[in-house]
Amino acid sequence: MDLYRSHVLVCSGTGCTSSDSRLIMQDLNKELAARGLDKEIKIVETGCFGFCNLGPIMVVYPEGTFYCQVKPADVKEIVEENFLKGRPVERLLYRDVDHDVKTKEFEDIEFFKHQKRVALANCGFINPEKIEEYIARDGYFALAEVLTEMTPEQVIDIIKKSGLRGRGGGGFPTGQKWEFAHNSPGDKKYVVCNADEGDPGAFMDRSVLEGDPHSVLEAMAIAGYAIGSDQGYIYVRAEYPIAVQRLQTAISQARNFGLLGKNIFGTNFSFDIDIRLGAGAFVCGEETALLASIEGKRGEPRPRPPYPAVSGLWGKPTIINNVETLANVPKIIRNGWEWFASIGTEKSKGTKVFALAGKINNTGLIEVSMGTTLRTIVYDIGGGIPNGKKFKAAQTGGPSGGCIPADLIDIEIDYDNLLAIGSMMGSGGLIIMDEDTCMVDIARFFLEFTQDESCGKCPPCRIGTKRMLEILEKIIAGKGTLEDLDNLETLATTIKNASLCGLGQTAPNPVLSTLKYFRHEYEAHIVDKRCPAGVCQALLTYFIDAEKCRGCGLCARNCPVEAISGKVKEPYVIDSAKCIKCGACLEKCKFGAVVKK
Amino acid sequence: MRSLEELKRIKEEVQKEMAVREDTGAPQITVHMGTCGIANGAREVLNAVMAELRTRNLINIHVTQTGCPGLCHQEPLITVTFPGKTPYIYGKVNPEKVKKLISQHIVNGQPVTEWLVNLSK
Numbered sequence: 173m174d175l176y177r178s179h180v181l182v183c184s185g186t187g188c189t190s191s192d193s194r195l196i197m198q199d200l201n202k203e204l205a206a207r208g209l210d211k212e213i214k215i216v217e218t219g220c221f222g223f224c225n226l227g228p229i230m231v232v233y234p235e236g237t238f239y240c241q242v243k244p245a246d247v248k249e250i251v252e253e254n255f256l257k258g259r260p261v262e263r264l265l266y267r268d269v270d271h272d273v274k275t276k277e278f279e280d281i282e283f284f285k286h287q288k289r290v291a292l293a294n295c296g297f298i299n300p301e302k303i304e305e306y307i308a309r310d311g312y313f314a315l316a317e318v319l320t321e322m323t324p325e326q327v328i329d330i331i332k333k334s335g336l337r338g339r340g341g342g343g344f345p346t347g348q349k350w351e352f353a354h355n356s357p358g359d360k361k362y363v364v365c366n367a368d369e370g371d372p373g374a375f376m377d378r379s380v381l382e383g384d385p386h387s388v389l390e391a392m393a394i395a396g397y398a399i400g401s402d403q404g405y406i407y408v409r410a411e412y413p414i415a416v417q418r419l420q421t422a423i424s425q426a427r428n429f430g431l432l433g434k435n436i437f438g439t440n441f442s443f444d445i446d447i448r449l450g451a452g453a454f455v456c457g458e459e460t461a462l463l464a465s466i467e468g469k470r471g472e473p474r475p476r477p478p479y480p481a482v483s484g485l486w487g488k489p490t491i492i493n494n495v496e497t498l499a500n501v502p503k504i505i506r507n508g509w510e511w512f513a514s515i516g517t518e519k520s521k522g523t524k525v526f527a528l529a530g531k532i533n534n535t536g537l538i539e540v541s542m543g544t545t546l547r548t549i550v551y552d553i554g555g556g557i558p559n560g561k562k563f564k565a566a567q568t569g570g571p572s573g574g575c576i577p578a579d580l581i582d583i584e585i586d587y588d589n590l591l592a593i594g595s596m597m598g599s600g601g602l603i604i605m606d607e608d609t610c611m612v613d614i615a616r617f618f619l620e621f622t623q624d625e626s627c628g629k630c631p632p633c634r635i636g637t638k639r640m641l642e643i644l645e646k647i648i649a650g651k652g653t654l655e656d657l658d659n660l661e662t663l664a665t666t667i668k669n670a671s672l673c674g675l676g677q678t679a680p681n682p683v684l685s686t687l688k689y690f691r692h693e694y695e696a697h698i699v700d701k702r703c704p705a706g707v708c709q710a711l712l713t714y715f716i717d718a719e720k721c722r723g724c725g726l727c728a729r730n731c732p733v734e735a736i737s738g739k740v741k742e743p744y745v746i747d748s749a750k751c752i753k754c755g756a757c758l759e760k761c762k763f764g765a766v767v768k769k
Numbered sequence: 770m771r772s773l774e775e776l777k778r779i780k781e782e783v784q785k786e787m788a789v790r791e792d793t794g795a796p797q798i799t800v801h802m803g804t805c806g807i808a809n810g811a812r813e814v815l816n817a818v819m820a821e822l823r824t825r826n827l828i829n830i831h832v833t834q835t836g837c838p839g840l841c842h843q844e845p846l847i848t849v850t851f852p853g854k855t856p857y858i859y860g861k862v863n864p865e866k867v868k869k870l871i872s873q874h875i876v877n878g879q880p881v882t883e884w885l886v887n888l889s890k
Contacts, residue, residue: 175823177815177832179789212819233790234797234831258802258834297790307776308783316773430771438771 176214178255181231183296185220185382186375186414187536188227192244196228199247209255219383221296222537223283226266229296236277239264283534286552288515290523291339291499292539295383300418303425306386312431314505315390318397319439327398328354331501334509335521339376340366340457340494341572341598341674343520343587346501349491352481353399356489361401363392364485364492366462367408367415370454371570372621374601376525377495379537381408381415384499385422389445391498393432394505396443399491404445407462409452419447454571454625457599458673459492461627472629473673494599496525516542520586524600530567531606533558543584546576550604561606565689569598571618571625572678574685575611594685596678610707611690612697615683616644622679633676636667640683649710652698661687702769709753712768716757718743720765727757727766785828794852795829796875801846803837809844810863817864818847821871830875843886849874860886 182188182197197215204210221229226240230250237260239250246264253259266281289295298305306312318327332347353361365388369377381388392404408416423445426432434442448466455461456471463485465471484490500522504512513521520542526549529535533555540549546566550556557563565575568585574595576583583589587597605614623637640663643656664680671677687694696702703711716727716736721743728736728744735751738744746757746766758766788795800806800815815834822830840846843860849870850856857880859870866884873879 175786175819175828176789177819179787181790212815234795235833236792255834256802257807257836258800259836298787304779304783305787307779308787310780312776313773313780316776320773437773 176212178213179216179233180213181216181218181233181296183219183221183227183229184217184414185224185227185295185379186412187220187224188229189414191228193228195244196230196242196247199244200251203247203251204255207251207256209251213255216299217301218297219295219300220292220379220537222287222292222379222539223281223534224536225534226536231296232260235260238266238277238281240266283536283538283553283555286544286548287539288523288541289539290503290512290515291380291387291496291525292383292537293503294387295379295537298384300383300385301421303386303422303429303431306384310506311386311502312390314502315393315397315431316437318394318505319437319441324354324398324400327394327505330505330509331398334504334512335516335519336497336500336504336512337520337587338494339496339500339524339599341569341596343597346493346497349481349493350395350398352479353401353489353491356482358489360403360486360488361399362485362488362490363395363399363401363404364462364466364490365392365404365406365408365495365498366457366459366492367406367412367495368450368457368462369409369412369495369599370452370457370625371572371599371601373529373603374527374570374599376527376537376600378412378415380495380499380525381412382418385415385418386426387499387502388419388495389422389426389432391493391501392445393436393443394501395491395493395498397441399489401491402442402444404443405448405466405485406445407448407450407456407466410449411452416447416449423447453627454622455627455673455675458675460673462492463490472627473675475672496600517584517586519588524585524597526600526602528554528602528604530604531557531561531609532604540585542586545582545584547581549585549602550581554604557604557606561608564605564607564609565611567595567603567605567614567618567682568601569596569678569681570601570603571621572596572674572681573598573601574681575605575614575689577689594681594688596681608705608707610703610705611686611693612644612647612703613705613707615686616641616648618682619644619679622675626675626679630670630672630676632667632670633672633679636663636671637676637679639663640667640680644683647694647697648703648708650697650701650708652694654695654698656698657687657691657694706768712753713748714746714751714753714755714757714766714768715748716744716746717765717767720763722763722765724762726760726762730756730760732756788829789831793829795831796852797831797833797848797850798875799833799835799848799850801836801838801844801848802834803841803844805837805841806844806846811845813864814845814847814862814867817867818871821868825871825876827871827875840886846886849880851878858886859884 230239230242336346337343456465458473461471461473480490525539626633628634723741735747802811845862848856
């Protein structure tokens with residue numbers, strides 16, 4: 173064992189890696205060695221801390237000093253000041269935007285204060301490429317306990333009592349799923365981990381796989397024991413190269429330690445896991461399409477029943493659990509179902525990880541207890557809306573979900589409350605929108621995504637979403653009629669009822685929920701030919717405020733289509749017939765005289 | 770992995786190494802490493818602290834550094850702090866003194882009074 177007086181944790185999640193955290197680690201290594209500090213200070217590569225907009229993140233223990241936006245050029249100063257002289261580098265400390273206070277230790281940062289980390293407990297704390305560090309944090313003890321002291325029925329009972337529900341979107345009770353597969357007769361059964369995270373802007377599962385891959389492996393082995401399976405598959409998208417590489421490392425370490433393979437802990441139980449790479453089709457997150465893809469077939473869904481618990485992979489009983497769901501399992505076994513059931517709301521237990529994105533100050537990965545209000549997430553954890561803008565709505569569940577309007581900001585977020593207002597939990601994408609967001613445009617964006625990702629097997633989804641998209645594009649172009657809104661609703665309801673799988677059944681949700689809460693915006697586009705948020709180009713007109721215009725002519729010189737005319741020192745005028753609405757004049761005007769409405 | 774005992778053994782071993790990351794309420798040894806401290810041998814003192822902790826296999830001790838507290842004539846200085854208690858500042862520390870400081874103060878909880886910096890002098 174090597175004793176170091178200090179550990180430097182450097183985030184090597186995807187976010188921080190893309191802003192040079194690898195280079196920082198290399199430079200740190202060199203600099204520490206050059207100063208003879210390499211035997212005193214240990215560099216630890218970790219998974220995501222969640223504070224991605226301030227990455228790359230570096231934390232120095234034992235002090236817990238939290239550095240943000242570290243650049244390779246800062247390494248020399250950090251080594252000289254922090255490690256040689258013991259003074260924190262002030263300018264790299266976290267700074268609270270509102271209060272202008274520097275915070276040294278990361279437990280004191282508002283962003284972390286309101287979170288509760290269960291699934292992410294190890295992310296940003298352990299080195300995900302060292303199985304020993306996972307074990308030191310009680311890793312694989314749940315598997316040991318399950319294999320040596322419990323029957324499969326007891327394991328299922330604990331998971332059922334804990335109230336754990338699927339974190340991938342649907343929220344189906346996990347224990348019940350396991351029980352179905354356990355009760356299905358079959359000589360061969362499979363455990364599948366669904367890591368095909370496809371929502372735009374969501375990266376919960378990726379972060380768990382990158383930051384704590386062993387928790388998923390351990391949970392899969394536990395699930396295997398519970399249902400009587402000896403083989404697991406992790407279906408992960410090839411676009412997650414760091415996650416894939418960490419999983420490969422983790423699997424081979426677990427095999428070397430005898431935690432995967434034959435006769436684990438000297439029992440009769442054997443279990444192994446393999447990785448299957450997905451090509452990144454959104455529909456492959458749907459369980460039957462995912463199974464088809466693992467089997468080497470085209471990733472298309474099939475009708476259920478039979479459910480995978482009865483007839484899944486190669487016709488054998490199969491359970492499919494999401495990454496985050498699995499990450500909770502070892503903790504439930506170790507701490508007891510009572511502990512887990514004490515967190516959250518009546519019907520939604522535990523915590524939920526969200527990828528916070530959009531118009532919000534602190535973008536990143538957060539984990540909160542079920543039942544936390546949207547207000548806490550937006551204002552306390554998220555740090556509010558940038559540039560003093562007003563909060564307008566939040567989109568949950570990505571392209572399958574709906575929006576929560578500003579007047580419902582005090583809603584306690586859990587499965588049932590979200591369903592009640594026409595949204596859904598989804599896998600945990602949380603996109604914040606401010607007053608400058610056009611809700612019609614947002615609905616179009618999500619529908620364009622699902623329409624593009626529709627596999628085309630069933631007509632309601634293939635044709636229906638296309639027709640809906642056409643109507644939305646028509647409205648955005650200022651050519652919509654009020655009848656279009658009725659047609660949208662009829663189409664949406666039909667697609668929801670008639671589609672084969674979850675993709676089609678949920679694709680109209682963004683349209684339905686924006687229609688429900690922001691119908692006036694649709695009407696403004698149709699009746700007044702106006703986009704209230706000032707987003708839809710076709711409905712905007714640019715003009716020059718004669719009182720503010722100084723007649724400098726800068727706008728006219730920059731207009732690419734010569735739509736602006738006038739005399740020097742007199743107000744200029746935009747010819748709206750010629751104007752192509754490129755916004756060049758607005759950008760160039762030094763007096764704020766160009767207005768778009 | 771053949772048994773739970775084997776898993777426990779690995780856990781305990783690695784936990785020692787990771788203790789530095791946990792807020793365990795561990796006693797803290799702070800070496801003052803301003804320019805004056807370093808010039809008077811604070812680096813050697815820090816090395817001696819680490820070596821002694823390794824030899825004695827003392828894991829739950831946090832070793833940190835700080836700057837010059839203004840007592841440059843007493844350098845090298847180290848401060849020993851038990852959580853919630855008054856810090857003890859030792860002056861003119863050298864690698865030899867470190868051994869006794871650790872055994873007497875850290876291990877047995879008895880400050881080495883004769884080496885303490887007497888601020889009233």
